[in-house]
Amino acid sequence: MRGAALLKVVSAAALLLQASAQSLKELLTLPFAGAEPSGDGVSAGGVPLPAAAPATPRKKGRCTNQDRECDVDDDCNFKKAWRAAYGIGTCQGGEGRRRRRTKRTPAPVALNTPTPSPTPRPTPRPTVDAAERKAAATRRCAASARRPVVDAGALDVLLVVPGLLDAGRVQVARRNWAMLRPRACIVPTWQRCGDDPDLDEAIDGPIDGEEDGPRLPYLSEACDVPRVPTKGTGGYVAQLKFVLPAHVQALGVRWVFVVLDDVRLFAGEFDAKPFFRIAARNDLDVASPAIRRAHGRRFPEMRPQKLTNGAVGRRVAKVELFATAFTPNAYHCFHDLADVEMNAEGYGYPDWLPGYCSLRGEKFAAGVVDVFRASHGLPGRRDAWTKSYSDSAASKARTEMAEWYATRGVELVRASRNVTGYLHDSDDMPSSS
Secondary structure, three states, rough: OOOOOOOHHHHHHHOOOOOOHHHHHHHHHHHOOOEEEEEEOOOOOOOEEEOOOOOOOOOOOOEEEEEEHHHOOOOOOHHHHHHHHOOOOOOOOOOOOOOOOOOOOOOOOOOOOOOOOOOOOOOOOOOOOHHHHHHHHHHHHHHHOOOOOOOOEEEEEEEEOOOEOEEEEEEEEHHHHHHOEEEEEOEOOOOOOOOOOHHHHHHOOOOOOOOOOOOOOOOHOOOOOOOOOOOOOOOOHHHHHHOHHHHHHHHHOEEOOOOOOOOOOOOOOOOHHHHHHHHHHHOEEEEEEEEEOOOOOOOOHHOOOOOOOOOOOEEOOOOOEEEEOOOOOHHHHHHOOOOOOOOOOOOOHHHHHHHHHHHOOOOOOEEEEEEEEEEEEEOOOOOOOOOOOOOHHHHHHHHHHHHHHHHHOOOOOOOOOOEEEEEOOOOOOOOOO
C-alpha cells in the first residue's frame, strides 16, 4: 500500500512539472503587456524593436554571401562589374545568375552513311644517330666537286666572304650574293668536312626564297667554298691570304668586295651598280657603304651621315673592314701587309694600310658612300653575332706587329678619322679633295 501511494505521488509531481514547463514556454513566447508594435517599428512603450533579417532567397555557391554585400546602392565593394563579367548574379532577385549548362544532345546519325577516313599523318622522319649524320656529311662534303664559279657576263666584281663560321651565316652569304650577282665568289671556311654537319648541309642545301626570290642557288652552286682550316691560327685574315692577287688578276675584275660573314646587304639600302659607279667616278681605291651598328662609337666615320650640297659620300683617311671594296692594286697592298702569324685577327690593318701603300709608292684614296648602307649583325642583337676571337688577344697582336715593324725602320702610322672631302655622283660636281 505504501509503495502504491508513493508511486502515485511521484507521477503527480512529474505531471505538475510538465504542465509548469509548458506554461512557462507559452509565457515566454507571448509579447509583454503594452508592447504591441506601432506602424513605425517602435513599441507602444517607446522601446525600438530589433530589425528583422532580410528575406533573401538562398542561392548556390558564392552568391549567398555576395547578396548581403550589395545591399548598399553605391556598391562600395565594386563587385558589380566582376559579377557581371563572370555571371555570378546580382542582388535584385538574381537576374544575372549564372546560366546552367544544358546538356547537348548528339546529332542524329544517318544510316548507311560512309564513315570519313581519318586524315593521314605525315610519315615521321627517321631518327639518325649523331655519329651517322656526321659521317654522312663528311662523305658528301669530301665527294662534292667544288670548282670556281665564274659568270663572265655578270658584274665585274669578285665577292669574298672570309671565314664562314656556321650554317646561319651561310644564308647571309647566299643573300649577299643574290644582291650583287658578281662575276665570281669565294667563300672560304675554316671548318673541315664533318666538323659541323649543319654547315655542311647548308652549303649544299636549299634556301627558302621568301625574301630574295623563288629560287636561289645553293652556296656551292654560286660560289667556290674552299675548306681552309685555320681556326686555331687566325681569323678572317688567314682566310683572305688564301685569295691570292694572282686569282684577282686572272679573273679580270675591277673590284674585290670583301664582306664579313655577319654583314648583310639589304634591298632598298644597297645597290651594287651605282655603288661601284660612284667609287670609280671619284677615283677611289677603297670604298665602303655606311655601316649600321659599326661597333657603336668605336668607328664613327663608318656610321651613316646626312650630307648636303648634293654629296653622296665622304672622303676619309681610312675605311674599317665590314663591307669593303678594293681595287686590284689596293687589294694587293692589303694582301702583302696582312701577316697571319703575327696578327691574324685583323686589328690595326685599316689604320696602317694608307701609310703602307704610300711606302710602296702606290696611290691610296678611301671613301664612305653614305647613300648606301650595310648592316652589321641584326637589329636587337649585339653588333657581331658571335666573335671567333678575343679582343685582348687581337689588341696584343696589333701592338706586337707595330713594334716588330718599328725595329726594322718601318713606322705603321695610324690614320686619322678626319673627313678630307666629299663624293659626288655627277660630272658637273667633281669630288673635292
